Amino acid sequence: MKTLKKTALLLSIAAVSLLVQGCAITVPAMAKTERGEKFIGNTTATPFGGTYVMHSADGKFISGTYNPWDRSPTRVFEFKISDGRTGRAFVNATSDTSGYGIGKLSTGEKCEMFYGNVPMVQTF
Numbered sequence: 001m002k003t004l005k006k007t008a009l010l011l012s013i014a015a016v017s018l019l020v021q022g023c024a025i026t027v028p029a030m031a032k033t034e035r036g037e038k039f040i041g042n043t044t045a046t047p048f049g050g051t052y053v054m055h056s057a058d059g060k061f062i063s064g065t066y067n068p069w070d071r072s073p074t075r076v077f078e079f080k081i082s083d084g085r086t087g088r089a090f091v092n093a094t095s096d097t098s099g100y101g102i103g104k105l106s107t108g109e110k111c112e113m114f115y116g117n118v119p120m121v122q123t124f
Helices: 004-023 119-123
Strands: 025-033 036-047 049-056 060-067 074-081 085-097 099-106 108-116
Touching: 025 049, 036 060, 074 099, 085 108
Parallel strands: none
Antiparallel strands: 025 036, 025 108, 036 049, 049 060, 060 074, 074 085, 085 099, 099 108
């Protein structure tokens, strides 16, 4: 009987794990700074929250978290850059999986962020 309970528990854990992994949505993300740095990566939304990571050609990266369940037309993305700068961008959601916006770094520089299927990405 104990073996049956353990097997049922393991199968339940495996099923939940597969369900959660299947609920993740990943879309492309890009950012650029006023000084011309460009970062490319992904943003991923899961039932537990959203994360994003973007890398530049010179090895820096931007990372942050966001609330994928926020249905506001404008969302706030707070982030850190691997060289110590931080920032905040105000992103206009064009759909549940797309948006674009502007922000400011801790150094005072302006920045732009895009994610998902946004026509403005073509100007990147």
